[in-house]
Amino acid sequence: MNNMTALVSCFARYYHTKTDGAKVFDDPLAGEILSESEKNAIAENMKNGIAFFDPNYKGGDPLGRIMNGFIAPSVIARSAFCKRHMENEIRLGARQYVIAAAGYDTSGYKIYRDIRVFELDRPEMIEDKARRVDEAGIDRENISYVGCDLGKDFIPALLNAGYDSKERTFFSLLGISFYLTQDEFARCIKTLFENSASESALVFDFPNDRDCTREQKNRLLAGGAGEEMKARYSHTDIERIAGEAGALVYELADSGDIDRDFFKTHNEMKNAEPILAPEGVSYCLMVKKGGQY
Structure with a gap:
């Protein structure tokens, strides 16, 4: 995940937290990670891109249309699933708690202090993240940054940061x-499970073998940000990856499951503006075999 992708993801969590009265996911720290100039610049860039996202849009809130219709749903869905x-x-x-490709994720700053949190990302991203956290005055006593x-x-590098491979991990x-x-x-995935205790669990989102307009636009956006989407997965692929890693698939959720489990209340309250x-x-959700889960 490069800096621009991470910034937009953080902005999506900030925007949803700030503007939505029926929150699916609440992330008050996202707004502290971003500067005001960054928030304004991202918002303006998004509004200026309404013709790309929705060429027929005639409403008065292009930013809301883009964020709620295209950008935020995937970000807040995976954040809520992970939480x-x-x-x-x-x-x-x-x-x-190990966060791979942590970017500007803030979930590790909101859990119990006796939980060790390890944030993994490129060294330059980690350095920038730590600077932002310190400038915002966010407590990071239980956070270890791993470039x-x-x-x-x-x-x-993870072991050198104090990670214990014999301790149950998320x-x-x-x-x-x-x-x-x-x-x-x-x-x-296999490397992580090989270096973790039995019953350790792992969550991730993945591009499935279906396609729709939103995903086509997101692939174009990723390409514009210098990142290429390289793979898609069937449920059979995921089961195979779990088996090769010595793990079991405990949950596979598709869009209908996410809409039911996380977005239903929001959409009942705001049925004119569904997410x-x-x-x-x-x-x-995968869990490493061994013991009683």
């Missing part, structure tokens, strides 16, 4: 599968 499972895994005994390349052997790999080949992504999960994205 639900993170909280459950902590109740079940996880004591470490690394997820396409290479990142485990030594892993988040949001937004990663889009920009790796299937082999690279499968290898990343719908993207059909081309699915969500997965």
